Amino acid sequence: xxxxxxxxxxxxxxxxxxxxxxxxxxxxxxxxxxxxxxxxxxxxxxxxxxxxxxxxxxxxxxxxxxxxxxxxxxxxxxxxxxxxxxxxxxxxxxxxxxxxxxxxxxxxx
Amino acid sequence: xxxxxxxxxxxxxxxxxxxxxxxxxxxxxxxxxxxxxxxxxxxxxxxxxxxxxxxxxxxxxxxxxxxxxxxxxxxxxxxxxxxxxxxxxxxxxxxxxxxxxxxxxxxxxxxxxxxxxxxxxxxxxxxxxxxxxxxxxxxxxxxxxxxxxxxxxxxxxxxxxxxxxxxxxxxxxxxxxxxxxxxxxxxxxxxxxxxxxxxxxxxxxxxxxxxxxxxxxxxxxxxxxxxxxxxxxxxxxxxxxxxxxxxxxxxxxxxxxxxxxxxxxxxxxxxxxxxxxxxxxxxxxxxxxxxxxxxxxxxxxxxxxxxxxxxxxxxxxxxxxxxxxxxxxxxxxxxx
Numbered sequence: 001x002x003x004x005x006x007x008x009x010x011x012x013x014x015x016x017x018x019x020x021x022x023x024x025x026x027x028x029x030x031x032x033x034x035x036x037x038x039x040x041x042x043x044x045x046x047x048x049x050x051x052x053x054x055x056x057x058x059x060x061x062x063x064x065x066x067x068x069x070x071x072x073x074x075x076x077x078x079x080x081x082x083x084x085x086x087x088x089x090x091x092x093x094x095x096x097x098x099x100x101x102x103x104x105x106x107x108x109x
Numbered sequence: 110x111x112x113x114x115x116x117x118x119x120x121x122x123x124x125x126x127x128x129x130x131x132x133x134x135x136x137x138x139x140x141x142x143x144x145x146x147x148x149x150x151x152x153x154x155x156x157x158x159x160x161x162x163x164x165x166x167x168x169x170x171x172x173x174x175x176x177x178x179x180x181x182x183x184x185x186x187x188x189x190x191x192x193x194x195x196x197x198x199x200x201x202x203x204x205x206x207x208x209x210x211x212x213x214x215x216x217x218x219x220x221x222x223x224x225x226x227x228x229x230x231x232x233x234x235x236x237x238x239x240x241x242x243x244x245x246x247x248x249x250x251x252x253x254x255x256x257x258x259x260x261x262x263x264x265x266x267x268x269x270x271x272x273x274x275x276x277x278x279x280x281x282x283x284x285x286x287x288x289x290x291x292x293x294x295x296x297x298x299x300x301x302x303x304x305x306x307x308x309x310x311x312x313x314x315x316x317x318x319x320x321x322x323x324x325x326x327x328x329x330x331x332x333x334x335x336x337x338x339x340x341x342x343x344x345x346x347x348x349x350x351x352x353x354x355x356x357x358x359x360x361x362x363x364x365x366x367x368x369x370x371x372x373x374x375x376x377x378x379x380x381x382x383x384x385x386x387x388x389x390x391x392x393x394x395x396x397x398x399x400x401x402x403x404x405x406x407x408x409x410x411x412x413x414x415x416x417x418x419x420x421x422x423x424x425x426x427x428x429x430x431x432x433x434x435x436x437x438x439x440x441x442x443x444x445x
Contacts, residue, residue: 006355010362041312070301070308072316074258 009059042071049078050085112396115340119424123354125361128426135366140420142388145412146376149196149390149437150175150183152205153382157230160266162255162300164341164394167200174204175382180211182407183380187218190412196377196437198225198390203236216246225251225437228277229270240277244284250295251333251437252278257320261302278327287328298439300335304352306363306432307334310440333439336360338391338428360427368434371441374420380407388420390437391428397421 016023034044045067052060068078110118132138154171156163187195195215202208202224215222224243228250230236243250252274256262259271278287278295285291297317301307314332321327337343339356347353374388378399384407387393398405401419434441 007358010358036309036312040315041309042316066305067308069303069305072256072299072308072313074261 004058006062009062012059012063042068042073045071046073046077046081050081053082054085054089110345112394115344115395116423118344118348118353119339122357122361122424125357125424128422128424128430131361131364132369132422135369137366137369140369140372140375140422142378142416142418142420143375144416145190145192145378147194147196147373147378147437148183148187148192149198149377149379150180151198151379151381151390151393152180152200152202152208152211154200155204156200156227157204157233158201158227158267158270160253160342161346162265162302162337162343164338164343164391165200166341166394171200173200173382174206175380175384177207179380179382179384179407180207182384182410184211184214184218186407186410187215187220192220194221194223196223196225198437201227201230203230203239209239209242212242212246212248216248221249222246223249223251225253227266227270227274228252228281229273231277231280232273240281240284244286244293247292250281250286251298252295253298253300254317255298255300255302257317257324265302275321275325275327278321278325278329282328287330294330296331296333297329298333298335300337304347304350304356306336306359307435307440309444310334310433311444331439333437334433334435335437335439336428336431336435338425338435340391340425341394357424357427360431363431364427365430365432365434365442367442368430368432371434371436372426372429373436373438373441374426374429377437378415384408386410386415388418389429391425392421392423395423395425397423 034048035041036044045064048060049064049068052064065078129138132140153174154165154167155169155174156167156171157169159168199205203226212222212224231240253266254262254271254274255265262271263269281295282288284293286293286295299307299313299317307313310332313334317332321329339347339353347356377389379387379390379393381387381393386399386403386405386407387397388399399415399418400421403414403418404411429435433444
């Protein structure tokens, strides 16, 4: 058995259990934030997929890959978004080398 | 796969509740028709294509064709009752030798007259004249284009079909089809190329218009999103690809009570090639005729017994009540 099981995705609506008020508020917010606004549902789904893959959430990757397919987003578009996420993650990592370099320069003779 | 095997598989859905049970939970069981607004006529199962998702299992090898007496009976019924929509489907309806005559007669009834054409046949010499027949009789054409991407569309419908559909659309556009204020409508059916549900119809329609106009230079009126119903060749695909259980689970988890209120069988009657009557074209392919005291053949048509008949449901019907709902006219709810 794995901690992550595909069928657990169906349990997501039940996160309100033992915390109904907060859970309901979350879903209200989630619906508003991910639905079409000035950005389209397609654009938001690609953002969500990119966040999912950079944060290593198997549930979200499953849900948003499927949602992207449902919205007619092509495999190439999804992979392009994934590379944007990957580049951002690399950039975020490398940007932090500033700290390494700063500390080295401060402490080395 | 034969019908009894399909029904057996659909009854073995492990821990998923039956659709009847789900409908009981929302106090809507049994489902009863609210009249007949659409007479859907399946003129036969012969088709020039053999699409991988086809619920009819249609193809060049099929020989079932609706006869002239059955079509005559359809006209008699349509003349006698205010059924607003005549929806002609197949197979390829054009391959029924009586279609041209039937369209001429049906158009005089001044109803919404739909023909579901795959368009590819209209590029062949023997069938090209149907473009004029359709236009002359103000037929609303509904055609399948599963995706605006050629590769995906062709994976489902066969190599080269995407380009043929686009070519036929260009010709039909030049006749006025899909063009503003022409009075000639051509709608496109989208269905997922794989084991997932269709997304927002409005979002997909916007994308189809953008892509087809910019990339292909073709126009259409509306997009109808259809969920793939787990029967026929699509059921074979689900099983062979190991997606059957997950797909049924997804349909069940996406159960939408609002879609139950608008499900097409409440206002549709479907006639098979031999005159048998069904609640929809999907039940037709599972040999699930109307039941509960309603006449099973169009030759015994009885509006009083049919208009409020109890609908025959099974677990494949999850497909019509999942997500935004699905029907031959597209989504049945506005969605989220």
